[in-house]
Amino acid sequence: MNSQSPPGPSRRALRVLRRYPRRAPLTLAYLCLLLAGHAWTGHVLSADRAAAVLGHLSTNLDNLRDHPLSALLGSALFFDGTLTDVTSTGFAGTLITLGLGVCCFLAWTEHRWGKTRAVAVFLGGHVAATLLTAAVITVALRHGRYPEDVRHALDYGVSYGAQTVLALGTLALPRRGRLPWAVFVLAWPLGGAEWSGPLPDFTTIGHLTAAALGFALLAVPAFRRRPVRATRLSSTAS
Numbered sequence: 178m179n180s181q182s183p184p185g186p187s188r189r190a191l192r193v194l195r196r197y198p199r200r201a202p203l204t205l206a207y208l209c210l211l212l213a214g215h216a217w218t219g220h221v222l223s224a225d226r227a228a229a230v231l232g233h234l235s236t237n238l239d240n241l242r243d244h245p246l247s248a249l250l251g252s253a254l255f256f257d258g259t260l261t262d263v264t265s266t267g268f269a270g271t272l273i274t275l276g277l278g279v280c281c282f283l284a285w286t287e288h289r290w291g292k293t294r295a296v297a298v299f300l301g302g303h304v305a306a307t308l309l310t311a312a313v314i315t316v317a318l319r320h321g322r323y324p325e326d327v328r329h330a331l332d333y334g335v336s337y338g339a340q341t342v343l344a345l346g347t348l349a350l351p352r353r354g355r356l357p358w359a360v361f362v363l364a365w366p367l368g369g370a371e372w373s374g375p376l377p378d379f380t381t382i383g384h385l386t387a388a389a390l391g392f393a394l395l396a397v398p399a400f401r402r403r404p405v406r407a408t409r410l411s412s413t414a415s
Contacts (some may be wrong), residue, residue, distance in 0.1 A: 201284035257334035278339025282346035302341025344391025
């Protein structure tokens with residue numbers, strides 16, 4: 178009797194891609210929205226108009242005081258990175274936040290716990306990390322740790338939400354891979370950090386805060402329990 182050989186990497190990758198729209202439709206729609214927004218600001222709008230749009234959606238202190246809701250929600254509709262300059266650190270950041278964070282781990286979160294919880298984790302991490310970072314900036318400005326122009330610095334994108342699901346995604350890995358993955362999630366933002374004495378730049382603080390929020394979810398029983406849907410599927414298969 179001939180034993181069937183396991184599928185190769187290319188066939189497994191094609192199988193994953195075919196199943197992706199069914200397993201994570203909301204993540205796929207969000208990814209398309211992010212790519213459309215990136216193309217719109219990068220290739221349709223003029224440079225000045227694109228800067229004005231992104232400046233309005235930036236989650237800096239001035240915008241959070243003036244129009245907090247549109248800044249918090251609007252900033253999550255764009256990603257701050259490049260898809261073409263493959264030798265830059267910006268491209269590496271895009272691979273981590275958009276590639277691993279959104280494409281992989283947000284999709285995994287949606288498939289494992291459903292759309293509602295995936296949105297809550299991603300958007301909650303984005304908003305909470307932004308607001309906590311704003312509080313740190315306020316205190317740092319009061320003590321002269323940051324320059325005054327940080328109040329209206331350009332700060333937008335999906336990286337805080339992505340960082341939250343990257344940390345939560347530790348559950349998706351085998352036990353022996355979880356500690357190295359956690360170290361990576363915490364270490365990569367520090368790679369390009371700029372320091373003001375003992376304090377890193379505010380985006381680094383935001384990424385570390387978002388990671389801490391994601392790791393904190395690992396202790397929540399609702400996330401540690403196996404989803405009911407997965408349990409039912411396993412029972413049906415057996």
